[in-house]
Amino acid sequence: MLGLAFATVRGRLPSLVGSVLALLFAAVLVTACGVLMETGLRAQIRPERYGAAPVVVAGPQSTSILKRDDGPAEMTESVPLQEPATIPASLAGDLAKVPGVRNVVPELTFPVGLLDAAGRAVHGRAHGHAWESARLTPYTLRAGRAPASPDEIVLDAVLADAARLKVGATARVLGRDGLHAYTVAGVAGAGGSRQPAVFFSAPRAAELFGHRDRVSAFGVFGSGDPEHLKDRIDAALPTSKNAAARVSLDLKDGLKDGDAPAAAGPVTYVGDERGFAEEPRASAARETLVMLSGSLAGISIMVAAFVVAGTFGLALRQRGREIALLRAIGATPAQIRSMIGKEALLIGAVASAAGVPLGVAVGRWMFGELVSKGMVPDVFPLTLGPVPMLIAVALGTATAWLSARGAVRRATRIRPTEALGEAAAEPRALGRARTVTGLVFLALGTALCVVAMSVAGETAAMSAGGIVIFLTVGAALLGPWLVRIAVALVGGALGRASRVGGYLAVANTRTGARRLAAVVSPLTLMLAFAGTIVFTQSTIGHATVRQAAEGMRADYVVGSAGPGVPADIARAVRALPGVAGVTEVIDTRVIGDFHELGERTLRPYRALGLTVPAHGLDLDVRAGSLDRLRGDAGNTVALSTLAAGSFGASVGDTVRLRLGDGTPITPTVVAVYDRGLGFGDVALPYDLTRAHTASGMADRLLVVGDGSTRDRLAAVSPALTVTDRAGAQADRDAAAELNDWVNLLALGMIIVFIAISVVNTLVMATAGRVREFALLRLVGGTRRQVLGVVRWEALLVGGVALIVGMAIAVPTLAAVSYGVTGSAVPHVRPVVLAAMVAATLGLAFAATLLPARAALAGRPAERIRG
Template sequence: MWSLAWQTTKTRLSGFVGAFIAILCGTALVAGCGILMESGLRAGVPTQRYAEAAVVVGGVQTTKPPGADFGESEQVTEQTTVPETLIKRIADVPGVRQAVPEQDFPANVVTSSGQVLTGPNGTQSRGHNWDAAVLAPFSLREGHAPEAANEVVFDAELAARSGVSVGSTVRISTRSTPMEFRVTGIATPKSGTGLTRQSALFFSAARAADLSGKPGQVHAVGVLAAPGVSTGELEDRISAAVSGEPVTVTTGMSRSTVEFLDVSQTRVLLFALAGSFGGFAILVAVFVVSSTLALVINQRRREFALLRAIAATPKQIRKLISAETMLVATLAGVLGAGLGVAVGYGLRNAFAGIGVIPPDFGLAVGPLPLVVAFLLGLGAARLAAWSAARRPASIRPIEALGEAAVERRELGRTRVLIGWLLVVLGFGGSTVPMYVTGDGALAASSMSALVVVIGLSVLGPKVVAFMTRIIAPVLSGVSRISGYLAAANNQANARRLASAVTPVMLAVSFAISMFYSQTSAAAAKQEQAVRSTTADHVLTSTTGALSPEVAAAARALPGVAAATSVIRTDVVTTVPEEKRLRVMKYPAQGLDGDQVRGVLDLGVVSGNLADLRGDTVAMSKGEADWYDKKIGDEVDFWFADGRPAKVKLVAVYTHNQAFGEYVLPAGLARAHTGDRMDNSVLVRQDPNADPAAMTAALRSLSARYPGLTVTPGSTVSAVESASGQQQFYLNLVAVGVILGYVVISVANTLVMTTAQRSREFALLRLIGTTRGQVVRMMRLEALTTAGVAALLGTVVAAIPLVLLNLALRDTPLPSGTPAVFGGIIAGAFLLSLVSLGLSTRVTLHAKPIDAIGLRE
């Protein structure tokens, strides 16, 4: 069988080009996702502040509620800490030369002109205790270490950028108004003049502990190993010593997850993103490869009919098709796995370009993702071959030659039933946003469109035949000869046309659904935020964080009716499901309960936001109903830093799209953030106050709090979880990559359907049809292909989008620029015209008398 498969494959190489490219691209995409997934497990960025430390003990990095299944956890989104009581325990571990605690807090230099200096290239500027300088290590280039409370040491890069030297007096902003310090030294790391990801300022140990605002806690403990002690051995000993404590013990590349919160989050994000993205890529690969193989096999109807007529069994036909596919898939899989390395780097660069992952986050390229991608590519090809081989293997020998003469028009009852069932299920799923809100509604809307597309692809010949009957008179009216021929071809070859329409429809529907569902969801959140915000002014900072003192300072100004801090954060909850406990993360925010009424309308339906103080919480109505919570009930969840919460429910509200599922008292939310800072302050002025004078008074606060900016209340933004802020851009990258794969497959399909018609073109030429008439015929067929695909793809995407927007925004029209829709439709037409046009011209190069004698 393998010998026969090799012979048939060699003689029909052009027919297998489409399948080869489809498997090649699918394997490369899966391999690239696998590399990202592996990188999420063992890659990162080199540590900077802990380069000399063999082991770093930091706060717990994940929230895993009791009873949660394996893999059910959420990454913390706030900087965690280590209890000071562990320092001595770690120092007493055999093999530890020194256990060095490190404090970490925001510290920005304020220039004489009031400018706030951040780190290099806009990165953070952080303050630390001088004792921790040995972990980098930093060494003094000049001057001496800080000893008094008003002394500071600069890294050399920051000193040069701020123009200070030893003996200079500088103003530094931490968590309050800027304070004056005297520069006592300039320090440099082991190489260079500063750190690339941050600027570093060093204070005395007592002053650093005071400025960090975390009594009894340190950011991390760096461990210097004694001579002759291996890192692995020391890690095991320290892990045993701190067993049961809420800390994580790291070595090697993992040390950067303690140093940089974004690295820790990136590793989890890459793992989850690559897993879901890769799974979706496999689904699309099976779908496209099946379509391509079905077209190849359909072109060989006479060949399989002859084999059946000379007593080939159905099993032998299936084995032949499987063997041919495996030969092609093996070569495509090997090349695709190698190409996956380039795809992995391309995806990494794309994600870094939109700010989802740090630009210096490295990749871990090992053999495992390439081998798995190769095997998955073979599996997808095998599944596609099984699906495509069912028809030629199942026909009876006596029907074989008749089956080959004319394209079979009717679909089997089982196929029709499955197709209509998928369509009904898909459109049924599009109603989910009418009953469910949040990310679940968005996911259901997007997935329903995909299910309908798959259903329509199963029903392809029937749907296309119906559409071509409607279009036929139009084509005949456009051109008496070419239009008539195009209409006749479309009606007589509905299966062939369906194989070309399906991937184009998939591309159109997928692109429209993914883009406009994201823009509509974002618009719904922002519209509700603006509609529900009664504040007149929003105070923010150029550094991204405001001092907690700003809200109180604003309330003290004449003419201010209300002012509340806004702290953006997340909460983690558990959702009991059948035989499992699911862990979910929701966006939340902290507000001053007694000030909310003047600045925000949360749509409160029960309780009172004025009671939002101490250990209390307000929940969205959907969340309260789900957990069956009433006013006064106790609510359990986990803060963004992984600490458990047990608070009392004091209010239930409905405007959860804009303001998240949970609202906490400002002080409680702030206590569980890494820097203990505010994100913004919302200010409502007295109705009798002069707006211009009020704006000027608020802007005058920038003298006390450098970097403060004042904008109108209409600029307020909806609350987003830390993991969801770049979701729109992530989806755009995903859409772009998968659409690129689909476009290649579409071009293959269109070229193959045209190439098989060389004898048809030759016959038309021999009976008097001119070359131009054939070209026009194919141009009209290309327009028909693109038109049917665009229409069906638009309808399939439009119904879920209309229902989604009615549920979220009370309007059927999706949000987002119409230019994207126009570009998608134009791309579908351009792709069809170019693919069919080029392949037609190449096919017409042969002389008709020569082409008519070519074998099929």
């Protein structure tokens, strides 16, 4: 059968092009996702700041819970931290006692801004350190000396050159306690380090760091192999695995509702792992890549399996006469299955391997886009290995084999005479297994819709893809029923509208429902998927913009060219004539810890720290009062209605939260507000939030003032940037567009793949009707009449796809909209909807009529023998 398989593949190459293209593009998607996932899982960052320290002990970069404990099958969940975690300075003494440790160097890292004469930040955001930690890189003085007083600094050579500052010059640096002038005591250089650094004296660095009795990290110097030194440190201190075990024990045994788990201990880094210790964003970037590629790969594989199965099913239906003839001349079912299976293996392997190089290129391009948009730091390297490529080929080959074996199953189970009969006219009844499976998928999709409406926020939005897949697969399996129902509803009208073309189109549809269902399915998937993705984005985006516009009452928004707005500048702004109120705002992220669908989960939330009373900001409080949002003890919080629903909390209840640096708190809910999409789902006291951020400064000030206030604001400090309400809205829109871009980049590729598959399937289906068209010509039909039949069929196919696709998209969007905005009515732009309808019908007509014209070329008598 292997030889026969090669022979049939060679003889049917034109009819197999569709299957090859479907598998090729599936391999492209899977390979691209695999490249991103491998980068997220395996990439290492070359250490720069800690390049000279053999071992680094730093704070954790994620927080975890134990979701389920099944003995050896423990299931944990981790979420990256938004802010760098600090560790106790007292650990220096414990580290010094570890055998083999010679020296322990504390490290303080905090954001600062070096400003030029115009108040602009030089070389982006820099980091401040104490000069004593310069040896961790190492930095060496190229000119001048070390800082000896609080008003002296050492600049690294990159910053000094960019600012054109030399030893003895005056530099203005914006830090936690405001904008200060410093004398440049020295200029230092470090080979290979790209991180802009400003070095202060130890006492001054501690003031700017702002976390008393804590440090960012320790550089540990010792004798022997760093890996062995790391093992000794882990054994002696509550770090790494020991801390993780301690937290897991707290979560399993001692944690009750309202209790906060113990914070995770420090983590020990060696080798290339040290790069992650100095670049906290890298862990979040890894998580972003893994989550993005994982969700995209999962949807891609499901869509690819759906498309490839449909393509192979259509191709094998077109070979019905060939298979029936082989059965009639003595081929056994096992031989037929073996032949088709080997064909599928051959096609799957070749097509998938051909798609791998393009998939690698697409993965590189996607990674580059993520870096250019700031979603992944530029120090994060792309990692390429053979595993994603091998997986893409294996998945493509397996999908082809399973699809082919499933499609040929019925033809090999019936008698040869029945197979010949079915090759001439397809059976009307659906198989029992297909009917039951289709109904099950419809039930699963409906159930997922209900679940999406019962959860909130991100979980509801993430359920959209699953709902579409379940409902589309169910509709595809029951497709012949849907086609026959459509014919029953509009067949009479089509017959009256066109007595020749319409009548024949209706007759063809009734007898070829399975064939047309195979064509309707990818069109339905395209419309349902595209409509769900686009209108989910527009629904969330519209609600976000509306809430932000309605809640923003400030006349001016004050920002900074550096890492933030210090407290002394905020006090100066409050004292300005004409200023009626100022609210200091910190944008951060917190992590909620609650139960959802019976399982404990962690969920990140956008959060803001607020000074109260809040001027220039209306969060639309529904219960309680924001004025109670005070203090730095972590005992109060305000939640959006969506977040409160997730926690199952109301005013007076306590919730479990972890701040941006992982610090656990159990605050009492003092207010519930409605504009979480526009501003963030969690509001915290400003002093509490400030104490757990790296900068210790406000991200912006909301100012209520008169028309003359703007000039006064700009005069307070050269480091300030002042925008009016419209400018602030434009900045928010730009940030929202970036987030939408990431989602559309990922899922837009799937839509393109589906669109290509739609054209592929339509061309295959139409090109396989050469004999049918020739027969119509021989019995007296004109070329124009045959094309008329095809046009009416294309209209019928496009219409059924539109109705079914919308029937899938509407409940999906309603469920997502209700879960995210509280309203079951999604925001749909009529122009976009009209474009989707036009694209669906246009694809149906173009991909049907063009191959039909080619099929009608030549003499009918010659074509019917072909």
